[in-house]
Amino acid sequence: MAAPRAATALPRWLLPLAVLPAVLLLVLLLLVVVRLPWAGDLGIHAATVERLRHSLGDPGNPLVDADTPSPYYSPWTLLLGAVARASGLSVFVVLRLGALVALGLLVTGVWRYVRTLSAHRAAPALALLCLLLLWGTVPFTWSGFLGLHSLALTVAYPSVFALGLAFHLWAWLARAPRDGGRTGWGTWAGLGALWAVVLLCHQFTGVVASLGALATVLAARPARAVTARTAAAAVAGLAVLWLWPYYDFFALFGAGDGLEAVHRPLYAGLPGRFGLVLLGVAALAPRLRRDRRDPLVLFFALGLLVSAAGGLSGHYSWGRALPAALIPAQLAAALEAVEAGRRAVRAAWACLLAGALAVGAWTQAGTLGYVVDRGVLPGPVAAKYRPPWAGYHWITPWVRYGDVVMARTFPSRQIPAYGAYTVAPGYPDFFLPDEERRAAAVRRYFAAGTPPDERREILREYRVRWVVDRGPAPRTEPGLRVVARGPGGQVLYAVTGAG
Known part of the structure; x- marks a missing residue:
C-alpha cells in the first residue's frame, strides 16, 4: 500500500470548519452517554454484565435460568463484569463507563487509520463527520452501523468497542508491512490476538474487521517475509478463538438459519437509508484510477460482495457486512474533499460533501432529543425524535x-x-x-x-x-x-x- 498522500496547502478556514462540527457531535454523544437512552439490545448487554458481576467463572445463560454458554460473554463484557464486581457500581453506571471508553477508542482508531491514508490535518475530522452523517434521508439504527442516531442508541454496546478496535487493527496493519518485514513475530501475533478479540466481542463487526484487514494486507503488496508473519497472525488469532472458554466461537457458523428473518429488514429501503453514501462511492472511482489496489477500493469491493451475496442467496444475516462497504465509501468522500487534484476540483468536492453532510445532519437531528427535553426542541426536530423505552x-x-x-x-x-x-x-x-x-x-x-x-x-x-x-x-x-x-x-x- 502506498504511503499517505502528502498534504497540500489548506485554506485556513477549512481545518476549523471540519474540526468544530466533529467536536460538537462528540460532545452530543458524550451527553447521550450520560442519559444512556434505552432501545434495542441494551437489556441483553446489561444482563450479561449482571451475570458476570455475580459469577465471573460460571455465569450461566444471561437471560433464562439455565446453565448454557453465550456469545455475549466476550472479553469486553468480562472486563465490565469484573469492574462491576470489584467496584460495586450498578450495571448501568458500568455501561456508561464502558461507553466512554468505547467512544474514545473509536475516535482515536478513526484518527489513526485515516492518518495511514492521508497526511491532511483536516482528514480525520472530515472522516468522522462522514462516518456519522453521510448515510441517507431516513434514520437508520442497528448495532455495528456508525450513523449518529444509531451510535447514540448503541454507544454502550460491544459493537462500538469492537469497531474502535477494528480501526486500530487496520491502522497497525497498514503500517506494519512498510518496514519490509522487520516488525517482530510477537507484534504480528499480537495483531492476530487483537483480530480474535474483535470477533469475540461482536461477531458481525468481526466480519467487517476481517474484510478490512484483508483489504489492507492485499493493498500493501506484502513481501514474502510479511506474508509469513501475516499467516502467523491469523494462526494466533484462530488459537485465541479456539481457546476462549465462555462459548464455542466456531459453533456460531451453524446459527445462520435462526438469524435470517431478523436480518431481512437490512435489505429494505436501501436508497433512503444509504443514499448519501453514493457520493462516497463516486469518490472511490478516482482512487481506483490512481491505484487499482487502493485499500478503500478493495475494502468496499469485499464488503459489497459479501452483502450482495447475502441478499441474493437469502442469507440475510450477511447484511451485517454492509459497514464494510459503507465505511470505505464514507472515508473516500472525506479524503477526496481534501485530496482531489486541482483546487477547483477539491472545492467542488467540498461543496458536494458539505451539502450531503447537512442533509445527513438534518435527517438525524432527532438525536438531540436524547440530550434535551422534547418540549425544548423546535417542532420539526421534535417530530424526528423517537422516545426510548421506559425500562422495568x-x-x-x-x-x-x-x-x-x-x-x-x-x-x-x-x-x-x-x-x-x-x-x-x-x-x-x-x-x-x-x-x-x-x-x-x-x-x-x-x-x-x-x-x-x-x-x-x-x-x-x-x-x-x-x-x-x-x-x-x-x-x-x-x-x-x-x-x-x-x-x-x-x-x-x-x-x-x-x-
Missing part, C-alpha cells in the same frame, strides 16, 4: 436477583437487565437447546383459552415467582396477586401458589 426499574423493589418472571417477548428484552430471569429469552439463543419449548410455554400461558390448571403447571415447571402483563383488565386466575403497576397499564403479579 419499577419492579425492582419486589423482584430479586435470580427470580424467574413470566413475560412476553418485549418485556423479556429488558427484565433480565435488573438481575431477574424470564421463562423464554427475548432474543434468539443458539446455545439454548429448549428455546422453542420455552417460547411455546410463554405463548400457551398468555393464550386466552389456556385452562388455569395448565397455566399453573407452566409456572411450576419454570419456577416462576412473578408475572408481568398488561391488558384492559387485570388477570383474575387463582394463584396471582397484584403487587405493583407500571407504565402503559402493566401489572406485576406475585405467584402465590394458591388455587
Whole structure:
C-alpha cells in the first residue's frame, strides 16, 4: 500500500470548519452517554454484565435460568463484569463507563487509520463527520452501523468497542508491512490476538474487521517475509478463538438459519437509508484510477460482495457486512474533499460533501432529543425524535436477583437487565437447546383459552415467582396477586401458589 498522500496547502478556514462540527457531535454523544437512552439490545448487554458481576467463572445463560454458554460473554463484557464486581457500581453506571471508553477508542482508531491514508490535518475530522452523517434521508439504527442516531442508541454496546478496535487493527496493519518485514513475530501475533478479540466481542463487526484487514494486507503488496508473519497472525488469532472458554466461537457458523428473518429488514429501503453514501462511492472511482489496489477500493469491493451475496442467496444475516462497504465509501468522500487534484476540483468536492453532510445532519437531528427535553426542541426536530423505552426499574423493589418472571417477548428484552430471569429469552439463543419449548410455554400461558390448571403447571415447571402483563383488565386466575403497576397499564403479579 502506498504511503499517505502528502498534504497540500489548506485554506485556513477549512481545518476549523471540519474540526468544530466533529467536536460538537462528540460532545452530543458524550451527553447521550450520560442519559444512556434505552432501545434495542441494551437489556441483553446489561444482563450479561449482571451475570458476570455475580459469577465471573460460571455465569450461566444471561437471560433464562439455565446453565448454557453465550456469545455475549466476550472479553469486553468480562472486563465490565469484573469492574462491576470489584467496584460495586450498578450495571448501568458500568455501561456508561464502558461507553466512554468505547467512544474514545473509536475516535482515536478513526484518527489513526485515516492518518495511514492521508497526511491532511483536516482528514480525520472530515472522516468522522462522514462516518456519522453521510448515510441517507431516513434514520437508520442497528448495532455495528456508525450513523449518529444509531451510535447514540448503541454507544454502550460491544459493537462500538469492537469497531474502535477494528480501526486500530487496520491502522497497525497498514503500517506494519512498510518496514519490509522487520516488525517482530510477537507484534504480528499480537495483531492476530487483537483480530480474535474483535470477533469475540461482536461477531458481525468481526466480519467487517476481517474484510478490512484483508483489504489492507492485499493493498500493501506484502513481501514474502510479511506474508509469513501475516499467516502467523491469523494462526494466533484462530488459537485465541479456539481457546476462549465462555462459548464455542466456531459453533456460531451453524446459527445462520435462526438469524435470517431478523436480518431481512437490512435489505429494505436501501436508497433512503444509504443514499448519501453514493457520493462516497463516486469518490472511490478516482482512487481506483490512481491505484487499482487502493485499500478503500478493495475494502468496499469485499464488503459489497459479501452483502450482495447475502441478499441474493437469502442469507440475510450477511447484511451485517454492509459497514464494510459503507465505511470505505464514507472515508473516500472525506479524503477526496481534501485530496482531489486541482483546487477547483477539491472545492467542488467540498461543496458536494458539505451539502450531503447537512442533509445527513438534518435527517438525524432527532438525536438531540436524547440530550434535551422534547418540549425544548423546535417542532420539526421534535417530530424526528423517537422516545426510548421506559425500562422495568419499577419492579425492582419486589423482584430479586435470580427470580424467574413470566413475560412476553418485549418485556423479556429488558427484565433480565435488573438481575431477574424470564421463562423464554427475548432474543434468539443458539446455545439454548429448549428455546422453542420455552417460547411455546410463554405463548400457551398468555393464550386466552389456556385452562388455569395448565397455566399453573407452566409456572411450576419454570419456577416462576412473578408475572408481568398488561391488558384492559387485570388477570383474575387463582394463584396471582397484584403487587405493583407500571407504565402503559402493566401489572406485576406475585405467584402465590394458591388455587
